[in-house]
Amino acid sequence: MNIALLGYGKMGKAIEKIAVDREHEITLKVDSKTTSFELDNVDVAIDFSIPTTALDNITQCINNNVPVISGTTGWLQDYDKVVALCKEKDGAFIYGSNFSIGVNIFFELNAHLAKLMNGLSSYNVSMEEIHHTQKLDAPSGTAISLAEGIIKNYDSKNNWTLENPADTDIEITAKRIEDVPGTHIINYTSEIDTITISHEAHNRQGFALGAVLASEWIVGKTGVFTMKDVLNIK
Numbered sequence: 001m002n003i004a005l006l007g008y009g010k011m012g013k014a015i016e017k018i019a020v021d022r023e024h025e026i027t028l029k030v031d032s033k034t035t036s037f038e039l040d041n042v043d044v045a046i047d048f049s050i051p052t053t054a055l056d057n058i059t060q061c062i063n064n065n066v067p068v069i070s071g072t073t074g075w076l077q078d079y080d081k082v083v084a085l086c087k088e089k090d091g092a093f094i095y096g097s098n099f100s101i102g103v104n105i106f107f108e109l110n111a112h113l114a115k116l117m118n119g120l121s122s123y124n125v126s127m128e129e130i131h132h133t134q135k136l137d138a139p140s141g142t143a144i145s146l147a148e149g150i151i152k153n154y155d156s157k158n159n160w161t162l163e164n165p166a167d168t169d170i171e172i173t174a175k176r177i178e179d180v181p182g183t184h185i186i187n188y189t190s191e192i193d194t195i196t197i198s199h200e201a202h203n204r205q206g207f208a209l210g211a212v213l214a215s216e217w218i219v220g221k222t223g224v225f226t227m228k229d230v231l232n233i234k
Contacts, residue, residue, distance in 0.1 A: 003215060004028035004042045006057040007049035007072065010134075014208035015046055022212060030057070039064045044215040050136065051075045058082055058093065067092035067218045069211055071099055073141030083224050092218050094225045097141030098182075099210030104227045106199040110146050110186060113197060114153035123188040123195070125150060125157060128173045130183040138162070138174040142184055147172065150186075181207075 001024045005012045008031040016026050030037050030049070039045065039060065044067045047057045051074030061068035062085050070093070079095065086093045098104070117123055129143040139147075139162060147160035147170050158168050165171040181201040188195040201207070210227065217230045227233075 001025070001043040001215065001219060002027040002041055004030070004037075004039060004045040004061075004066070006030045006037075006045055006047040006053075006061075006068075009048070011048040011071070011204055011207060012046075014204040015048065015211055018205070018208045018212050019215075022216075024212070039066050042066050044069065044219055046070075046211050046215055047072055048211070055082070059085060062086050062089050062091035062093065065089070065091065067215070067221070068094075069099075069214045069218065070095045071097075071207065071211055073097055073144075074137035076141075086224050090222045092221050092223060092225075094214050094218055094227070094230070096210070096214070096227045097145040098207065099214060099227060100201065100206035101210055101213075101231065102206055103142060103182075103184075103199055103201075104210070104231055104233065106184070106197070107145060107149055108233060109197060111149040111153050113186075113188075113195075114150045117188050117195075118154050118156075121156065122190040122192075124190075125154065125186065125188050126171045126173070127160075127187070128175070128183075128185040130175045130177055130180050132180050133176045133178050135176060138176070139172045140174070140182065140184075142182065143172055143174070146184060146186065 003024050008029045045061045047070040049072050054072035054075040055078045129140050151157050157170050160170040183200045185198040214230045
């Protein structure tokens, strides 16, 4: 496949290595110095840019009939616009707050644990996420996805917050530490014990591999998909 990398930072470079190892070709690299780009000779685009450019990148791909994978977080206030455009243009789009196979399994584990804990009023759920100091958004998109998975299955929580939580809020603690790819910890705490599940990324390779797998999967399809579709998670 011919792949466009929309965002050529650390993640873009990690994706490039895996894509080339899998015998794909990178035909376009867009970085912070790029003022405009064309999508000629591109089979699929992978967007790991920044929140302020993600919407324009994704829109340009859909308007040019190029399937697009986006792992950029912090722009989701416009997600519904992208879904509507994708349906209008018969495009193909996947957004993932995290493309790691392990994290997507963790999403399912998190939702299942929330179902088990639902109704046990002696426990309070909270979350901690840790990322590198270059991460622009807080909490992480992965943390928000995890919180949404809890809220959907845990009746006593209907929101998340970074500070001053109400009884119905999931408190998320966001830490930024040098060279941490991504750690997410969920605690259910009572007076007598704590139940903890966590996922710790050792490097960026899992995120990059998942994005390449998603790009391989989406070519030839139309619609709005998630990593659950890519991984056939029911």
